[in-house]
Amino acid sequence: MMISLGILSATLLLALLLSVLGARRAGGTTSLEQWSVGNRGFGTILVFMLLAGEIYTTFAFLGGSGWAYGRGAPAFYIIGYGAVAYIMSYWLLPAIWKRGTVWKVLSQSEYFTRAYGSPALGNVVAVVSIAALMPYLVLQLKGLGIIVSESSYGAISANAAIWIGTIAMVIYVVVSGVKGSVMTATLKDAMVLLCVVGLGIVLPYKLHGGIGPMFTRIIAERPEFLTLPSRGMSPSWFASTVLLTVLGFYMWPHTFGSVFTARDASVFRRNAALMPLYQLILLFVLFIGFAALLSVPGLQGADMDLALLRVTRDAFGQWIVGLVGAAGMLTALVPGSLILMSIATTLARILRPPREGQPAESAMCARLLVPVLAGLALLFTFRGGSTLVTLLLMAYSMVTQLFPSLLASLLPNARITAAGAMAGIIVGEVAVAATSIGGVSMTTLFPEWPHSITDINVGLLALVLNVVAMLLVSRVTKPAAHRAQA
Amino acid sequence: MTRPYRLLALVPAIAILGAPWFANRIEPRILGMPFLLGWIVFWVLMASVVMAIIGALDSRHP
Numbered sequence: 001m002m003i004s005l006g007i008l009s010a011t012l013l014l015a016l017l018l019s020v021l022g023a024r025r026a027g028g029t030t031s032l033e034q035w036s037v038g039n040r041g042f043g044t045i046l047v048f049m050l051l052a053g054e055i056y057t058t059f060a061f062l063g064g065s066g067w068a069y070g071r072g073a074p075a076f077y078i079i080g081y082g083a084v085a086y087i088m089s090y091w092l093l094p095a096i097w098k099r100g101t102v103w104k105v106l107s108q109s110e111y112f113t114r115a116y117g118s119p120a121l122g123n124v125v126a127v128v129s130i131a132a133l134m135p136y137l138v139l140q141l142k143g144l145g146i147i148v149s150e151s152s153y154g155a156i157s158a159n160a161a162i163w164i165g166t167i168a169m170v171i172y173v174v175v176s177g178v179k180g181s182v183m184t185a186t187l188k189d190a191m192v193l194l195c196v197v198g199l200g201i202v203l204p205y206k207l208h209g210g211i212g213p214m215f216t217r218i219i220a221e222r223p224e225f226l227t228l229p230s231r232g233m234s235p236s237w238f239a240s241t242v243l244l245t246v247l248g249f250y251m252w253p254h255t256f257g258s259v260f261t262a263r264d265a266s267v268f269r270r271n272a273a274l275m276p277l278y279q280l281i282l283l284f285v286l287f288i289g290f291a292a293l294l295s296v297p298g299l300q301g302a303d304m305d306l307a308l309l310r311v312t313r314d315a316f317g318q319w320i321v322g323l324v325g326a327a328g329m330l331t332a333l334v335p336g337s338l339i340l341m342s343i344a345t346t347l348a349r350i351l352r353p354p355r356e357g358q359p360a361e362s363a364m365c366a367r368l369l370v371p372v373l374a375g376l377a378l379l380f381t382f383r384g385g386s387t388l389v390t391l392l393l394m395a396y397s398m399v400t401q402l403f404p405s406l407l408a409s410l411l412p413n414a415r416i417t418a419a420g421a422m423a424g425i426i427v428g429e430v431a432v433a434a435t436s437i438g439g440v441s442m443t444t445l446f447p448e449w450p451h452s453i454t455d456i457n458v459g460l461l462a463l464v465l466n467v468v469a470m471l472l473v474s475r476v477t478k479p480a481a482h483r484a485q486a
Numbered sequence: 487m488t489r490p491y492r493l494l495a496l497v498p499a500i501a502i503l504g505a506p507w508f509a510n511r512i513e514p515r516i517l518g519m520p521f522l523l524g525w526i527v528f529w530v531l532m533a534s535v536v537m538a539i540i541g542a543l544d545s546r547h548p
Binding site for chain 1: 495537
């Protein structure tokens with residue numbers, strides 16, 4: 001217990017130290033532009049670290065292995081969607097970057113304000129951003145609690161870990177902004193790479209005599225487990241889910257915001273080739289889940305997410321458990337800090353719009369918001385209840401609804417008006433809320449239809465309604481006179 | 487279409503989205519993995535290769 005506790009504390013201190021020193025060396029963080037997008041000066045490697053830092057969250061770490069453990073073949077979608085999103089990023093991100101840099105925007109909601117010449121649309125997008133990001137932040141904190149309490153063998157309670165982690169996060173976000181996050185992201189990626197690839201190879205060999213023999217055992221015990229079923233999580237579920245996840249991939253406000261850290265557009269073209277390789281780390285996460293399936297069977301429901309930590313505790317001593325726990329802790333803290341920063345930036349730009357000659361003003365506002373927002377997140381974490389789970393399930397679908405009007409803003413002849421974009425987003429969000437809260441799926445809507453259609457992810461229906469509303473309203477409204485040109 | 491080689495990007499995207507129709511089976515195993523997983527991993531690698539090729543060709547004719 002003492003050893004793993006020592007590793008966890010040392011890692012937390014190292015992360016704090018790195019982030020504060022990193023920001024010092026890289027120059028000031030006085031203006032909001034320096035604080036939230038590093039003065040738009042990051043090269044390929046830093047942007048890579050930042051984007052990777054956002055993607056490999058506690059979900060990738062605990063959820064990925066939990067899905068492999070509990071669901072089998074449907075978990076394979078986790079390997080696939082990133083690569084398709086990176087292909088899209090080759091064209092999408094330079095286009096967003098170019099406009100965002102010309103307009104000097106820092107947040108997603110500001111981007112929409114400028115693209116459609118409508119602050120009202122920007123505010124709608126801000127509401128969507130914050131409603132999706134808050135539960136996502138809470139999820140990181142809950143994951144952090146699980147990871148630290150499991151890997152310290154219960155020496156630190158989940159609640160204590162959440163408090164300590166949140167305080168550390170607030171300190172380094174307030175002091176260092178995005179430059180601090182990129183430093184801790186580097187530490188995190190090194191540790192995750194080491195732990196996940198290490199465990200993903202060692203566990204199958206140690207427990208089952210190799211990756212091939214491990215799969216042979218699973219196939220012998222559960223012949224259906226490693227192919228997609230013909231109903232439920234079927235081929236049409238797989239393809240529609242990958243598609244939706246790809247469209248929503250860069251719509252997360254904190255990911256969208258990181259795009260503006262880049263020095264030039266070629267950064268994204270190089271990353272489009274690098275990122276798919278990095279995505280393959282998730283393959284080892286799946287291997288860990290499959291290794292756990294045969295060795296620590298019986299985890300049900302939410303406990304499936306414990307598969308990785310339990311199998312590590314079973315197979316190794318404290319040193320390894322401590323290292324894995326520390327890596328897991330960082331998978332919560334790094335994305336958590338970026339989310340926190342993204343919410344603060346979005347709010348600060350609305351509460352204190354930038355004024356000539358006052359660059360430090362909105363930065364100060366954003367910094368002051370960070371502890372307030374973190375406090376709110378803590379409150380939701382401890383008292384959120386079931387509303388939170390519903391919001392979280394909706395969060396990805398909610399941000400995906402921003403895709404049609406984003407795409408329209410990049411196409412020269414789209415003729416989409418601000419009213420059209422707003423109508424599309426609102427209709428999409430209402431459809432997402434109705435289907436999530438009401439538990440509606442394609443099967444309940446169209447019970448008579450064949451499974452190949454009713455297994456389609458219901459999020460796609462919301463997206464279609466969104467596009468229809470966007471096009472219809474745009475036909476009957478006039479574009480804003482001051483629509484920004486890029 | 488002035489740069490037809492860019493269409494190459496569609497190949498891995500379609501192979502991954504369509505994976506359950508092209509490859510929803512266990513045999514033949516690929517490096518020990520079930521075929522469906524091996525197929526997806528292969529096309530993720532190819533996505534990297536294809537995007538590197540497109541990037542290189544694009545930078546020759548900016």
